[in-house]
Amino acid sequence: MTQPLLSVNHLSHLYAPGKGFQDVSFELWPGEVLGIVGESGSGKTTLLNAISARLVPQHGTITYQARDLYAMSEAERRRLLRTEWGVVHQHPLDGLRRQVSAGGNIGERLMATGARHYGDIRARAEQWLSDVEIPPSRIDDLPTTFSGGMQQRLQIARNLVTRPKLVFMDEPTGGLDVSVQARLLDLLRGLVVEMNLAVVMVTHDLGVARLLANRLLVMKQGQVVESGLTDRVLDDPHHPYTQLLVSSVLQN
Numbered sequence: 001m002t003q004p005l006l007s008v009n010h011l012s013h014l015y016a017p018g019k020g021f022q023d024v025s026f027e028l029w030p031g032e033v034l035g036i037v038g039e040s041g042s043g044k045t046t047l048l049n050a051i052s053a054r055l056v057p058q059h060g061t062i063t064y065q066a067r068d069l070y071a072m073s074e075a076e077r078r079r080l081l082r083t084e085w086g087v088v089h090q091h092p093l094d095g096l097r098r099q100v101s102a103g104g105n106i107g108e109r110l111m112a113t114g115a116r117h118y119g120d121i122r123a124r125a126e127q128w129l130s131d132v133e134i135p136p137s138r139i140d141d142l143p144t145t146f147s148g149g150m151q152q153r154l155q156i157a158r159n160l161v162t163r164p165k166l167v168f169m170d171e172p173t174g175g176l177d178v179s180v181q182a183r184l185l186d187l188l189r190g191l192v193v194e195m196n197l198a199v200v201m202v203t204h205d206l207g208v209a210r211l212l213a214n215r216l217l218v219m220k221q222g223q224v225v226e227s228g229l230t231d232r233v234l235d236d237p238h239h240p241y242t243q244l245l246v247s248s249v250l251q252n
């Protein structure tokens with residue numbers, strides 16, 4: 001491919017001075033994982049919402065496969081979110097349907113891409129449950145009966161079943177126990193490579209960023225203060241704020 005999957009150009013959205021993000025630009029290529037890191041309140045989630053078509057930004061443009069995202073109709077953006085894109089929320093129940101079984105949560109996304117045959121849908125849902133290490137015997141159970149780690153794995157299965165090109169993740173391992181987190185990270189890393197997924201991931205955890213992201217944007221008070229390859233940014237941070245972030249992790 002000779003063009004980026006996603007181009008973000010001079011994007012801004014401010015709720016109030018210093019609250020939101022300002023003048024953010026970057027490109028994302030197929031198969032690339034971009035981590036957005038920075039302290040709480042630096043505008044990471046607001047930025048993620050704007051680039052994933054869930055918040056109309058005040059300024060700037062986003063192009064997805066050379067098409068202006070906000071020149072598309074609302075219906076087209078919604079279709080993208082149901083098919084070629086995925087969104088993994090920090091709190092899994094925000095990204096799952098509580099009243100629908102685990103299998104139904106996965107099958108629903110398949111149906112959005114045209115699958116109609118009940119037996120096939122169920123078989124693929126079972127396969128995905130097992131891929132994300134949920135016993136397929138739980139296929140008819142409601143997600144609310146699952147542990148937090150299982151819910152997060154179900155949310156990942158629901159998003160990836162349509163083989164999306166681009167997935168947005170907001171603190172995908174936040175709020176989970178350390179051991180559950182480590183297994184989930186391994187699983188995610190494997191899936192990202194295997195499916196050649198492009199990912200934009202918000203995290204305040206530099207360990208998660210190091211494991212998953214190829215490139216990082218470091219945000220402070222709504223502005224990108226540094227960007228580059230993950231190893232370069234974390235091993236040789238140039239901006240004093242990045243240096244502070246990295247050293248505060250080392251001291252912990």
Ligand SMILES: Nc1ncnc2c1ncn2[C@@H]1O[C@H](COP(=O)(O)OP(=O)(O)OP(=O)(O)O)[C@@H](O)[C@H]1O
Binds near residue numbers: 018
């Ligand atoms: N809907 C909103 N209306 C007004 N202000 C908002 C709104 N959403 C977020 N903010 C403010 O914008 C700033 C950026 O918030 P945002 O959630 O994007 O930061 P963040 O870096 O993701 O932080 P965290 O890691 O704590 O989630 C914060 O000061 C927040 O209070």
